[in-house]
Amino acid sequence: MSFNSKNRNSSQKSSLIPKIEEDGDISSQTEGPLAINVLELPKPFKNPSYSNSKRIKSAKQLISAEKTRDWPSNFPTMWSIAQPPSLKPAHKYCDVTGLEAAYKDPKTNLRYHSAEIYKAIKILPPGSEQAYLSIRNANVILR
Amino acid sequence: MKHQKVFNAPEIPSKTETQKIFNDYSSFRNGVPIVIDFGSKFCRAGWSTEEQPRLHFENIISKFKNRKGSSRNVVLVGEDVYTDPMGYSNIRSAFDSGVLNNFDIVENTLDYIFSTMGIDDSSVNHPILMTEPLANLYSSRKNMNELLFECYAVPAALYGIDALWAYNFNSRSNTLDKDGIIISFGNYFTDIIPILDEKPRVEHAIRLNIGGNSMPEFLLDLIKIKYPAFPSRVSEYQSRELVKNHTFFALDYKQELGSILEKKSLGDFDHIIQFPFRHISTNEKTKEELELQEEKRRENAKNLQKIAARIRQEKLERKEIEIVELQSVLDQINDLESTDSNSVRNLLRDNDFDSKEELEAEIKKIEGSLKRARYKDLGIDPNEDKEPPKLDLLEVPDDQLDQDQLKEKRKQKLIKSNLDARDRIRQAKLEEKRKQEEEIKKDLDLKTNNFEVWLKQLKDKRQSILDKIEAKNALKSELSNRRSQASQIRLRNIADLASNESNNSGSKRKRQEEFEDNFGEDDNDWNIYLDISKENLEDEEDDPEAELIQINELLFENDPEYLNSLDRMEKDKIENTILYRFYSGDQEAILEKPAVPKNSKSQGSISKNASVSSNLDNSTCSVKLEDSDVEIDEDTASNNDYNNNNGSSCPPRRSSIFSTELDEVNELIARSNQIHLNVERVRVPEILFQPSIFGIDQGGLVEAIENLWKNVPGLLPVSAKNIFITGQGFSKTPGLQDRLRKELTSILPVGTPLNIFMSTDLESDAWRGAAAWTRFLSNGANHTNYINLIEPFSISRVLYNECGSEYLKENAFSNKYHNFS
Numbered sequence: 036m037s038f039n040s041k042n043r044n045s046s047q048k049s050s051l052i053p054k055i056e057e058d059g060d061i062s063s064q065t066e067g068p069l070a071i072n073v074l075e076l077p078k079p080f081k082n083p084s085y086s087n088s089k090r091i092k093s094a095k096q097l098i099s100a101e102k103t104r105d106w107p108s109n110f111p112t113m114w115s116i117a118q119p120p121s122l123k124p125a126h127k128y129c130d131v132t133g134l135e136a137a138y139k140d141p142k143t144n145l146r147y148h149s150a151e152i153y154k155a156i157k158i159l160p161p162g163s164e165q166a167y168l169s170i171r172n173a174n175v176i177l178r
Numbered sequence: 179m180k181h182q183k184v185f186n187a188p189e190i191p192s193k194t195e196t197q198k199i200f201n202d203y204s205s206f207r208n209g210v211p212i213v214i215d216f217g218s219k220f221c222r223a224g225w226s227t228e229e230q231p232r233l234h235f236e237n238i239i240s241k242f243k244n245r246k247g248s249s250r251n252v253v254l255v256g257e258d259v260y261t262d263p264m265g266y267s268n269i270r271s272a273f274d275s276g277v278l279n280n281f282d283i284v285e286n287t288l289d290y291i292f293s294t295m296g297i298d299d300s301s302v303n304h305p306i307l308m309t310e311p312l313a314n315l316y317s318s319r320k321n322m323n324e325l326l327f328e329c330y331a332v333p334a335a336l337y338g339i340d341a342l343w344a345y346n347f348n349s350r351s352n353t354l355d356k357d358g359i360i361i362s363f364g365n366y367f368t369d370i371i372p373i374l375d376e377k378p379r380v381e382h383a384i385r386l387n388i389g390g391n392s393m394p395e396f397l398l399d400l401i402k403i404k405y406p407a408f409p410s411r412v413s414e415y416q417s418r419e420l421v422k423n424h425t426f427f428a429l430d431y432k433q434e435l436g437s438i439l440e441k442k443s444l445g446d447f448d449h450i451i452q453f454p455f456r457h458i459s460t461n462e463k464t465k466e467e468l469e470l471q472e473e474k475r476r477e478n479a480k481n482l483q484k485i486a487a488r489i490r491q492e493k494l495e496r497k498e499i500e501i502v503e504l505q506s507v508l509d510q511i512n513d514l515e516s517t518d519s520n521s522v523r524n525l526l527r528d529n530d531f532d533s534k535e536e537l538e539a540e541i542k543k544i545e546g547s548l549k550r551a552r553y554k555d556l557g558i559d560p561n562e563d564k565e566p567p568k569l570d571l572l573e574v575p576d577d578q579l580d581q582d583q584l585k586e587k588r589k590q591k592l593i594k595s596n597l598d599a600r601d602r603i604r605q606a607k608l609e610e611k612r613k614q615e616e617e618i619k620k621d622l623d624l625k626t627n628n629f630e631v632w633l634k635q636l637k638d639k640r641q642s643i644l645d646k647i648e649a650k651n652a653l654k655s656e657l658s659n660r661r662s663q664a665s666q667i668r669l670r671n672i673a674d675l676a677s678n679e680s681n682n683s684g685s686k687r688k689r690q691e692e693f694e695d696n697f698g699e700d701d702n703d704w705n706i707y708l709d710i711s712k713e714n715l716e717d718e719e720d721d722p723e724a725e726l727i728q729i730n731e732l733l734f735e736n737d738p739e740y741l742n743s744l745d746r747m748e749k750d751k752i753e754n755t756i757l758y759r760f761y762s763g764d765q766e767a768i769l770e771k772p773a774v775p776k777n778s779k780s781q782g783s784i785s786k787n788a789s790v791s792s793n794l795d796n797s798t799c800s801v802k803l804e805d806s807d808v809e810i811d812e813d814t815a816s817n818n819d820y821n822n823n824n825g826s827s828c829p830p831r832r833s834s835i836f837s838t839e840l841d842e843v844n845e846l847i848a849r850s851n852q853i854h855l856n857v858e859r860v861r862v863p864e865i866l867f868q869p870s871i872f873g874i875d876q877g878g879l880v881e882a883i884e885n886l887w888k889n890v891p892g893l894l895p896v897s898a899k900n901i902f903i904t905g906q907g908f909s910k911t912p913g914l915q916d917r918l919r920k921e922l923t924s925i926l927p928v929g930t931p932l933n934i935f936m937s938t939d940l941e942s943d944a945w946r947g948a949a950a951w952t953r954f955l956s957n958g959a960n961h962t963n964y965i966n967l968i969e970p971f972s973i974s975r976v977l978y979n980e981c982g983s984e985y986l987k988e989n990a991f992s993n994k995y996h997n998f999s
Contacts, residue, residue: 069196070258070265073239073286074251076199076293080302085329087281089321094277097317104316109381110996113277113313116369116385118885121877125870126432132760133400133857133871134435151756166406170399172873 130167131155144168182445182764187410187453187853188419190260197256200232203296209333209964211305211952214291215340215945216284218273218311219365219390219906221256222945223291226307226952226964231945232295237272239286240265255290266415276311276366276389278318281325288330301331305968307948309340312362312369312383314993316984323983327975333965336972338991340944341371342378344904346991347947348937352954354378354990357893358900359883363907365391368866370882372893380994382890384882388869390907393425394418396872397862401853404761409851410453420855421862424449427913428860429920431867438856439759448763448856455851458844494551501544504529508537569594633737640729643722650722671706731775741773748773763854768846863911867921880921895930898922904937904944951991 092100098113106112129136129148136146140156143164147153156164168174211226217237224231235256242264244252252262259265272283292302306326310319319337326332341362346352355376362369368386372379394417401412428434438447507529514522515534522534531537571579571587572594579587624632656664697703734741752758752767865871867878877885887894901922903909915934922932937943955967971989978985986995 069193070254070261071197071199071290071294072250073253073255073290073293076289077298078289078293080292080297080299080330081289082301082329082331087285087325087329089281091280091282092317094274094279097277097279097315101315101317104998107996111313111381111383111994113315113385116313116383118384118386118876118882120875121870121881123877123881126868128435128861128871132439132756133861134439134756135432149756155757166403170396170403170873171871172875 130164130170144173182450183448184450184452185423187412187451188416188423190266190415193257193261197233197235197258197294199294200296203298206304207299209304211307211964211968212291212295212302213307213945213948213952214288215309215343215942215948216278216287217309217340217365217944218271218276218278220941221287221291222942223295224945224949225295226949228949229946231942231949233291234942237287238269239272239283240268240270241286242268253286255287273366276364277315278311278322281321284322285325285329288325292330302326303331303333305334305336305965305972306332307336307338307952307968309343309944309948310337310993311364311367312339312341312371312380312385312993319986320983323973323978323985327978327983332975334968334972334974335978336968336989337986337993338948338989339371339378339380339993341369341904342991343945343947343951344937344943345373345902345947346951347939347943348902348904348935350950352951356900357896358902359886359893359897360902360904361879361883363903363905363909364389365907368879368905368907370879370886372886372890372897374890374893374897378991379890382886384886386866386869386876386879386882387874388865388872388876390905392865392872393421393862393908393911396865397421397425397858400858400861404858405853408453408853409455412853420451422910424451424855425859425862425911427863427866427911427917429913429917431860431864434860435857438860439756441754441759444759444856445764447859448759448854449859450763450765451853451855452848453851453853455847458840458847490551494548497544497548501541501548504537504541504544508534508541511537629736633733633740636729636733636736637740640726640733643726643729647722647726675706727775730773733773734775738774744773745769760857761854762849763856765849768842768849863908863914866908867917879918880925883922884925895927898926899931899933901932901934902937903934904940906940909936909940948991 101112102114106115127136127139127146128134129152130145131152132148134148136148138148138153139146140153143156143159145156145164145167147156165174206225206227213222213224213226213231215222215231219237221233221235221237222231223233233256238256238259240252240254240259240262242252242262244250244264252264254262254265259269270280270283272278272280272287274280278284308322308326310322314337322337323335326335341360342354344362345354345358345360349356353376354373356373357375358373360369360371360373360378362371366387366389368388369383370385371383394414397420398412398414398417401408401417437443507525511522511525511534514525526533526537529537531540569590571583571590574583574587576584576587621632624635653664656662657668659665730741748769749767752769758767861871865874867880869876869878887897901918903914903918908914915936919932919934922934926932939946952964952968956964971987973981973985973987977987981997982999986992988995
């Protein structure tokens with residue numbers, strides 16, 4: 036399913052946020068005037084007996100659960116409206132520089148722009164070509 | 179140096195004002211609908227009777243336990259999360275890959291919205307108009323319904339697709355009366371919805387799995403692989419800012435790619451992002467301070483010398499006393515010897531000697547050392563006036579000598595051979611020295627008489643050394659590859675040696691004895707061991723690098739222009755490579771081993787005096803960079819002279835763009851903290867048109883529209899006149915409309931009218947479109963019963979109770995509903 040081909044965001048999120056050393060000045064503002072702590076706001080409008088105890092399911096789980104239902108053929112669902120794979124041949128670009136690539140290294144499967152880039156590819160440490168390939172989801176995934 | 183575009187790395191801005199909590203709820207008590215545009219990126223909320231949303235915030239929250247003081251749980255919503263470091267390390271979104279799945283977070287967000295809007299009733303007694311994504315999952319809607327009706331007890335809920343409401347805001351007709359195509363750039367998806375016969379054809383809509391979020395994700399991947407050892411961590415926030423400020427759509431992608439790394443356009447394309455770094459600075463010592471230091475050092479040395487001399491003196495004195503004592507003992511012995519042998523023995527025993535000879539030997543030994551010490555003090559070589567050793571017995575045949583003399587002769591023989599060897603070495607040394615002097619003289623002759631030839635020779639020699647180094651490096655890299663010829667030769671050599679050895683042992687020995695082993699007859703035979711050892715490549719007898727430095731310095735003294743031109747050529751060579759331009763842009767290359775000799779003295783002083791001062795101020799970094807433009811002048815040259823005033827004649831530097839070694843070091847550090855965006859600037863947005871470059875197996879935007887036109891009869895040509903762009907995903911990237919127009923023109927029949935509109939309010943068009951629609955329903959009247967007004971289009975509490983929480987009441991702007999029961 037093409038939908039799941041890019042599910043990197045959620046997994047990477049936590050690691051990409053900058054971890055900055057605790058700074059006394061800034062963190063004291065939590066209780067200061069700049070930020071509102073939602074837990075301390077008055078919420079008279081809420082039903083006091085309501086409590087949400089549902090387990091949180093991932094997008095993948097939710098979608099595969101809904102897919103099993105008996106949908107009418109022309110009903111627009113999340114998966115039925117997805118754009119199908121391109122029928123046109125994809126343009127090829129150099130995996131290192133992003134320039135147009137006329138060549139492909141059969142050893143690493145990397146596409147490259149010119150002989151100069153090929154030289155650089157040849158001295159890549161073994162295995163590091165996978166990082167380049169993973170950008171366009173062409174890396175080898177061992178299971 | 180060429181003009182460069184240097185930008186500072188983006189930083190999370192400090193928030194200056196708090197979201198105020200509204201206290202005008204009394205004027206909205208009569209059930210004024212609340213419109214919430216619950217987008218996957220931003221959330222807007224407000225009263226439908228107003229033109230603008232009251233709240234507009236990034237749709238994220240942050241939950242954490244405050245470690246300071248109270249240790250309470252804290253939940254921050256929207257931009258508030260950036261006020262606390264704990265906040266932005268715990269950022270969470272209610273969306274997972276564009277699917278609304280975390281309703282704890284939704285609940286927190288809605289709490290925040292209703293509270294800040296000042297609602298103080300026991301329930302939220304307002305109809306809720308809420309946006310939902312195209313083809314929303316039933317489970318998402320079910321949870322939202324349950325939350326709204328059961329937690330907040332709303333009277334009615336109405337859902338619409340954000341893109342359609344945005345379209346409504348821009349058409350201002352409050353009906354979808356014009357055929358067209360809506361392109362909605364979301365955070366995770368790009369939706370394309372056709373409008374035909376006054377109806378949105380949701381069933382024909384197309385979704386691309388590419389959204390505004392894909393660009394920073396892609397850029398982050400690219401930066402990570404372009405600069406794998408980058409010292410600072412590029413955050414998601416920074417990546418987003420970089421995308422916002424530095425990317426654009428190429429009108430013709432391939433043509434743009436071809437020109438980006440060209441020399442003449444690189445300066446314009448290449449953007450340098452300077453990340454903060456620590457500056458190295460020397461504590462410049464004044465002349466007086468340096469002199470004082472020198473003085474102190476000399477003083478110390480003198481003191482040490484004095485102490486050493488004193489110790490030596492004391493030792494001598496002790497020895498002198500000792501020798502006087504021993505001498506007196508010897509005299510006594512001599513006196514008594516003939517008369518009283520008993521007391522002689524006692525005397526010897528008292529002084530720990532066994533015999534008179536031993537005593538005499540001891541005295542001689544001490545005398546010798548005393549003499550040596552005195553000579554040393556006077557600065558005379560003790561060997562000089564030493565009479566030559568007796569060698570009289572050497573010429574006498576053995577048979578004329580007795581036992582003792584034979585022993586003596588053997589001793590003399592040894593001494594003689596020793597002396598001869600020493601002589602030979604001295605001779606060889608002299609010879610060597612003479613040769614060297616001769617060579618130097620010849621060299622000088624040549625230099626004075628025939629300077630050109632001399633210079634040429636020097637240059638040739640330099641080249642030959644360079645060749646040697648290169649050959650060595652080539653061999654090293656060859657050997658690292660097991661299949662290369664060099665490796666194979668090496669292995670064969672090893673095998674040959676091993677087989678010779680094994681042949682010499684065991685049963686075959688007899689037969690092999692006839693086979694003469696002449697290994698070692700020729701000295702070159704041993705080189706085979708040098709050949710097969712890999713390590714020996716490192717430390718051969720002579721160091722070509724050191725020689726190279728010498729020659730460079732010599733050349734620089736005599737022909738500085740030559741080395742400068744060599745360096746320039748080398749730099750040009752580096753700067754002309756695609757990879758250098760890709761990684762380092764338009765900057766002048768800094769050579770790792772420039773031909774122009776480095777100022778070794780000042781380098782030493784850096785490592786000695788350098789103190790790393792933590793200077794994380796961005797502004798000084800960029801100022802520094804601009805400063806390096808300045809050409810070096812006489813002032814700095816004299817400064818250099820001052821740096822090496824120790825008598826060594828080092829020519830002043832004029833070649834480098836940096837006035838001092840330190841500047842170059844700092845520039846290198848600055849550069850190691852730079853990101854160059856060039857190809858990336860067009861490569862990142864290009865994923866919209868070619869998702870395959872980001873590994874997404876879908877056709878691009880234009881192909882999707884093409885499919886739509888093909889598959890929906892009647893959509894062409896009318897819809898081409900009305901292509902509407904909303905959503906913030908790609909809309910703010912420059913060049914989008916031009917590129918889209920160009921691409922669509924190429925697939926449309928010739929002469930088809932084509933119009934592309936961009937929403938007039940990308941930030942809150944969906945919210946304002948929904949609010950405008952409710953106002954249209956109430957026909958401008960201010961005190962209508964809104965609940966009754968909205969009810970026909972919405973899920974009322976009755977319907978919710980009757981049809982279940984998955985129920986959706988369809989309206990003109992909503993998704994489709996299929997009833998399974």
